Amino acid sequence: MRFADVIKTAFYNLWRKKFRTFLTILAIVIGAVLIALMTSIGTGLQKFIVDQFGLMVPQDALTVYASNRSFNYVDTPYEIVDTSDVIVRSFTADDIEKLLSIESVERVDYNVGVSALYVRAEGSEKKYSVSINSGPDYQVRMMTLVAGGYFEEDACGECLISFDYLPAFGWEKAEDAIGKEVTVTVGKYNVYNTETANYSFVICGVILKTMNATQIVIPMNDTIEMERYYRDNPEQYSPEQPGTSLLVKVRDVTAIDSVAETIRAEGFSTITPAEILKEINSIFSIIQIGLSAFGVIALVVASIGIINTLMMSIYERTREIGVMKAVGATRGTIRLLFTMEGAALGFIGGVVGVGIGYLCGKILNIVGSYTFLSDYPTFEMSVFSIQLVLMVVAVTTAISLIAGLYPANRAAKLDAVEALRYE
Amino acid sequence: MIKLENITREYRMGEDIVRAVSGISLEITEGEFVALVGPSGSGKSTTMHIIGGLDTPTSGRVIVDGHDLSRAGDRELSRYRNEKIGFVFQAFNLHPTYTATENVALPLIFSGIGYSRRMKIAAEALETVGLSDRASHRPNQLSGGERQRVSIARALVTQPKIILADEPTGNLDSKNGQLVMELLSRLNKEKGITLIIVTHNMEIAAVAGRIIKMRDGKIVED
Numbered sequence: 001m002r003f004a005d006v007i008k009t010a011f012y013n014l015w016r017k018k019f020r021t022f023l024t025i026l027a028i029v030i031g032a033v034l035i036a037l038m039t040s041i042g043t044g045l046q047k048f049i050v051d052q053f054g055l056m057v058p059q060d061a062l063t064v065y066a067s068n069r070s071f072n073y074v075d076t077p078y079e080i081v082d083t084s085d086v087i088v089r090s091f092t093a094d095d096i097e098k099l100l101s102i103e104s105v106e107r108v109d110y111n112v113g114v115s116a117l118y119v120r121a122e123g124s125e126k127k128y129s130v131s132i133n134s135g136p137d138y139q140v141r142m143m144t145l146v147a148g149g150y151f152e153e154d155a156c157g158e159c160l161i162s163f164d165y166l167p168a169f170g171w172e173k174a175e176d177a178i179g180k181e182v183t184v185t186v187g188k189y190n191v192y193n194t195e196t197a198n199y200s201f202v203i204c205g206v207i208l209k210t211m212n213a214t215q216i217v218i219p220m221n222d223t224i225e226m227e228r229y230y231r232d233n234p235e236q237y238s239p240e241q242p243g244t245s246l247l248v249k250v251r252d253v254t255a256i257d258s259v260a261e262t263i264r265a266e267g268f269s270t271i272t273p274a275e276i277l278k279e280i281n282s283i284f285s286i287i288q289i290g291l292s293a294f295g296v297i298a299l300v301v302a303s304i305g306i307i308n309t310l311m312m313s314i315y316e317r318t319r320e321i322g323v324m325k326a327v328g329a330t331r332g333t334i335r336l337l338f339t340m341e342g343a344a345l346g347f348i349g350g351v352v353g354v355g356i357g358y359l360c361g362k363i364l365n366i367v368g369s370y371t372f373l374s375d376y377p378t379f380e381m382s383v384f385s386i387q388l389v390l391m392v393v394a395v396t397t398a399i400s401l402i403a404g405l406y407p408a409n410r411a412a413k414l415d416a417v418e419a420l421r422y423e
Numbered sequence: 424m425i426k427l428e429n430i431t432r433e434y435r436m437g438e439d440i441v442r443a444v445s446g447i448s449l450e451i452t453e454g455e456f457v458a459l460v461g462p463s464g465s466g467k468s469t470t471m472h473i474i475g476g477l478d479t480p481t482s483g484r485v486i487v488d489g490h491d492l493s494r495a496g497d498r499e500l501s502r503y504r505n506e507k508i509g510f511v512f513q514a515f516n517l518h519p520t521y522t523a524t525e526n527v528a529l530p531l532i533f534s535g536i537g538y539s540r541r542m543k544i545a546a547e548a549l550e551t552v553g554l555s556d557r558a559s560h561r562p563n564q565l566s567g568g569e570r571q572r573v574s575i576a577r578a579l580v581t582q583p584k585i586i587l588a589d590e591p592t593g594n595l596d597s598k599n600g601q602l603v604m605e606l607l608s609r610l611n612k613e614k615g616i617t618l619i620i621v622t623h624n625m626e627i628a629a630v631a632g633r634i635i636k637m638r639d640g641k642i643v644e645d
Contacts, residue, residue: 001532001533001535002532002535002537005532005538009532016520319516320518322516323512323516323518323529324529324533325477325501325504326475326477326504326510326516327504327505327510327529327530327533327577327581328501328502328504328505328506328530328533328534328581329501329533330497330498330501330502330533331497331501332497332498333501333533416477416478417472417477417478420477420512420516
């Protein structure tokens with residue numbers, strides 16, 4: 001029997017019992033919609049996170065840690081053989097020289113940071129939460145500004161603020177913020193010391209809305225000064241005390257892996273942006289599998305429907321099967337015909353399901369863009385790819401085909417003489 | 424051409440073993456018109472199914488055209504049924520949603536012949552049985568006699584050497600029954616097709632050149 005005839009016969013037989021076929025397919029469609037939509041939302045989220053990661057993390061720089069320590073979560077005491085395993089190592093001036101001497105390394109910076117108490121805008125006593133960010137020029141300039149410009153690397157007393165501060169500070173437009181002054185208050189590391197200090201900054205730029213809604217980006221010089229005050233340590237971030245982590249920038253992004261290798265060989269630890277991205281992607285793969293599990297459960301339920309439909313069909317068509325055998329159909333042909341009917345149910349269900357899932361995703365994106373996602377114009381909640389479409393159709397077809405195997409085998413094994421006598 | 428050697432066919436019915444055919448031997452030459460007659464349960468249908476490759480004997484040998492069917496597997500038997508045998512059933516067994524032509528063309532699907540050629544060959548077979556004007560009718564739009572002629576066309580369509588008809592007039596009135604018998608004997612005479620008819624109607628059997636009487640799974644008269 002020709003394969004084209006097998007397909008044609010399978011579809012023809014499904015068409016004969018339209019309503020029953022429709023109901024069976026409906027169950028598959030529900031599963032397919034769930035898989036398609038859930039996976040597309042997973043992809044959308046993943047794309048959003050990865051994009052944000054790309055916006056925030058320079059691809060040609062590494063954060064290097066002095067110690068190689070990893071934390072072991074164990075519930076029984078274990079013996080520490082080497083104390084260097086537990087002592088947090090810090091960098092020295094020599095280490096910095098060592099890092100700078102690595103080929104392709106362009107510059108090494110302190111990985112500065114400070115924790116502030118709150119921020120106020122000029123002319124207001126209202127205090128707002130704040131996270132202070134800082135870094136070398138190449139990091140700061142990765143941020144997209146909606147108004148103003150960046151400060152120079154060696155500047156003092158200038159800052160960039162998150163878009164979300166605008167309504168809090170009562171400024172209508174991003175441009176209104178430029179030139180205004182904000183004051184950041186820093187406390188002490190030692191909580192028994194209640195002393196605070198104020199540091200004022202003139203806003204020179206407003207950052208495009210990102211996930212980090214409460215950040216104020218200030219020059220490194222200011223951060224170092226504030227952190228020294230916070231820690232009561234005038235040596236913090238100096239060649240004597242560079243800290244436990246450093247930022248290493250490479251000249252050429254293609255050299256990053258080899259630089260990371262060299263750094264690790266020196267006994268430091270680091271992770272490349274590509275490695276972080278890989279981690280993020282693998283986490284999302286797991287999330288996507290979890291999300292699509294609902295759809296798979298629905299499909300398993302649907303496959304019971306397929307078995308039922310095909311079994312009914314075999315009882316109704318027993319005589320027909322007998323005739324087919326009498327005129328020359330082999331057991332294999334009968335098996336193939338019924339397996340194909342199962343697969344055809346899955347194929348139609350998959351195609352329709354992906355179509356509906358796609359429409360639902362589009363609607364979600366449109367609704368989202370006017371409501372909860374209006375601040376993120378580039379974020380699409382549901383992202384469909386050709387691979388997703390093919391994957392869903394392949395999964396529904398494969399599950400249905402497998403469901404069809406048992407009934408198909410029953411049909412194939414029918415005794416021709418008894419089938420012809422069947423009333 | 425057809426040679427049955429000491430054929431026995433046993434069925435298991437719950438605890439009991441029923442012997443439908445009990446050690447029969449028989450030879451039928453090419454172009455013969457044979458009627459297998461006997462009361463129900465005499466084993467005539469089982470004998471026919473064994474000759475047609477729908478059933479295999481418990482013991483004994485079936486040799487058709489030099490091929491031993493008793494040892495053939497499913498593929499070989501299916502091919503044998505498709506190429507060498509045409510079945511005509513009492514209840515016609517037509518596909519209710521297929522047209523007459525599509526019903527006739529059914530065996531050709533399993534021969535692997537493409538759609539347009541199938542339809543052409545099927546139309547010719549319908550012409551042989553005089554039903555060209557009913558080609559696009561479905562079974563429920565045809566009379567009993569017409570339905571049986573469609574089923575004869577289906578049996579003919581692969582140009583088989585043997586036609587096996589199980590009570591072909593059983594569901595027809597006498598006039599239509601006669602027409603069907605005339606058609607079958609014409610095919611036997613003109614095309615030289617070996618024709619084996621199972622019937623309990625002696626009037627029908629009388630048309631045949633050879634009558635084999637069966638009772639209790641044995642041949643009692645040949």
